[in-house]
Amino acid sequence: MAEHVILFAGPMGAGKTTAIESLSEIETIRTEATNTDRETADKDTTTVALDYGEITVSDEDKVRLYGVPGQRRFNFMWTILKERAVGLILLVNNDAADPIEELDAFLEEFGELHEKGGIVVCVTRSDVAPTPYLDKYAERIREVMPGRMIPVFTADARNADQMRTALMSLIANIEMTAMIAGNQERAA
Amino acid sequence: MGFVxxxxxxxxxxxxxxxxxAKIATFIESEAEDAGCPWLVLHSDSCDALIVPSDVEFSADPYQVLIRLVRFGNQPIDGELCITTPLSAAELIxxxxxxxxxxxxxSRSNDVAPMKVKMEDWGAVPANDRHHVPAGFGTPTPHHMTNGSAALKTEAWPVTADGSPHPATQPSAMHAPVQQPHPVAPPQPVTANASHGDAHEFSAAWDQIAVALYSIVQNSAPAVAEIRVENLDMIRIDFRFRAYNSRIPLEQVAANGSRIAIRSTLVEAFRPPIVNLPGESLDKLFWFIGSQAFHGTGAPWLKPEDRYRLRRWPNFTELNHAVADMRAAAAIGNCFLNAAELASAAGISVESATRTLNAYSLMGLLEIQTDKTAAPATFKPPAQKEGGGGLFSKLRTKLGL
Structure with missing residues (x-):
């Protein structure tokens, strides 16, 4: 069976666990502990190892959804999960103190996944904090990853339709990039 | 002066x-029709003809006619069409x-259909079409929208049930005065599913609305606008906040529009918004109008020989989109393509690809490549494994999209 590992990364409180719950066919496996960092995210618990969900596409294909802990002190988990991943859905909460800086930090850490497959950025909580606008994110991505086209969407992690749109866009971008590269190779 | x-x-x-x-707009509204040379006035440099001051360095595109405005004390430029100040209606006409x-x-390189626009002067607009100033807008008197306005209506060129031109569209009938606007059918619910579907239902007047909106966006100045659809509601747009308000779903407004008018005006940046913020994203409106207008042909400002690439993906989580739109975005997000190439890469029709380009262009998402020497891009989907389709297709089936 072909397995397609998609990571969900982003700062604490961006909605990674919720996004996986919105997409997963199985009950999400969560590894949460009491949140001791109330300043960064005002929620009771936070992911300390990983969240896991899956979508069985067919007898031959399964999409595995892994949520990585948002706090840097758990970044040893990032390395392990990155190796198997073909794509990344990066969630950034717009009401963070400096969401663009968060974007920078996670792209620096996970940017290599664009070469292996693809990345989609989902900006959450834009209903609470309307700015920065998507253009700002897109502009920053062009600066730090020139020549790469990374989709950026506003999203509510609780909204299954929106998370499906993000996932489908990620897969579409991965497959299209591969097709274009293949065509260019043939042309050369 | 009527509105014919x-x-x-x-x-x-x-x-x-x-x-x-203002003088030029007034002269055209009052004199041009009788003189047999009606024009649609826009604040844009992408029009068929341009009036530009003679002391401003400017080069028009080959398809454009440049008219120089020679102000007092300046010399006319040899070989160019010129008008002088003080402006007179006769000289302008x-x-x-x-x-x-x-x-x-x-002979234009792209075979763009001539504009079919009906203009109306301010007096012809129903009283309730005047700009309503919301409470707290800051001005005690109504702020009339007279700048850059283009009031438009559907062409009274109906077709018969079998699609052939209605007798009223025959040349002999073309100059018959339009008496009254066509009655508006009561609003019908419209299934808002496929983003490009039911395009033939889309009123031709929206083509001109798209042109006017494009002109305003290209101007980049702080502006507000109102699109009024007779017997329905008004769409309010505040370009400063990239937001609009409409109480009726866009699909319903567009499907029922028989008389449509757009008015826009420049506003100072500090003025309060004319929409209830956050409002709806302007991208949503542009995506809708852009993908439906022009009946599947390229927007007049797009050149068929150019190629385009996305500057950023459209925000699909807020747009009424089809799954095929994602493949199209993925294709044109990764390389410069024209409509035919986009169709080939994304596996959609050339008409759908053209509509997509129109919409992206109106939304301001496209970079343009004018390099005519680039080899045409051809796409061959990778060979599929047994079981058929890539992960995208399988997921699409699985998720019922």
Whole structure:
């Protein structure tokens, strides 16, 4: 069976666990502990190892959804999960103190996944904090990853339709990039 | 002055003072129709003809006619069409006739249909079409929208049930005065599913609305606008906040529009918004109008020989989109393509690809490549494994999209 590992990364409180719950066919496996960092995210618990969900596409294909802990002190988990991943859905909460800086930090850490497959950025909580606008994110991505086209969407992690749109866009971008590269190779 | 004028060409006013713009617009509204040279006036440099001050360095595109405004103390430029200040209606009409002759003798590289626009003067607009100033807007008197306005209506060129031109569209009937606007059918619910579906239902007047919106966006100045659809509601747009308000779903407004007018005005940046913020994203409106307008042909400002690439993906989580739109975005997000190449890469029809380009362009998402020497891009989907389709297709089936 072909397995397609998609990571969900982003700062604490961006909605990674919720996004996986919105997409997963199985009950999400969560590894949460009491949140001791109330300043960064005002929620009771936070992911300390990983969240896991899956979508069985067919007898031959399964999409595995892994949520990585948002706090840097758990970044040893990032390395392990990155190796198997073909794509990344990066969630950034717009009401963070400096969401663009968060974007920078996670792209620096996970940017290599664009070469292996693809990345989609989902900006959450834009209903609470309307700015920065998507253009700002897109502009920053062009600066730090020139020549790469990374989709950026506003999203509510609780909204299954929106998370499906993000996932489908990620897969579409991965497959299209591969097709274009293949065509260019043939042309050369 | 009625509202039966059919504009065949658009006239862009570039670098002129507000008084000069107002004078020209007034002359055209009051004199041009009778003189047989109606024009649609826009504040844009992507029109068929442009009026630009003679002391401003400017080069028009090959398809455009450049008219120089020679202000007092300046010298006319040899070989160029010129009008002088103080502006007079007779001189303006005379020069526009020359421009019209010039345009009609040119063979444009892209076969764009001539503009079919009915213009109406301010007095012809129903009283309730005046700009309503919301409470707290900051001005005690209504702020009339007179700048850069283009009031448009559907062409009264109906077709019969079998799609052939209605007898009223025959040449003999073309000059018959339009008595009254067509009655508006009561609003019908519209299934809002496929983003490009039911395009034939889309009123031709929306083509002109798209042109006007594009002109405003290209101007980049702080502006507000109102699109009024008779017997329905008004769409309010505040370009400063990239937001709009409409109480009726767009699909319903568009499907039922028989008389449509757009009015826009420049506003100071500090003025309060005319929409209830956050409002709806302007991208949503542009995506809808852009993908439905022009009946599957390229927007007049797009050149078929150019290639385009996305600057950023459209925000699909807020747009009414089809799954195929994602593949199209993925294709044109990763390389420069024209409509035919986009169709080939994304596995959609050329018409769908053209509509997609129109919408992206109106939304301001496209970079343009004008390099004519680039080899045409051809796409061959990778061979599929047994079981058929890539992960995208399988997920699509699985998720029922």
């Amino acid at each position: 004028t059919k504009a065949r060409h658009s006239l862009g006013l570039v670098g002129l003072s507000p008084i000069e713009c 005379n020069i526009l006739k020359k421009a019209q002759d010039n345009l009609s003798t040119r």
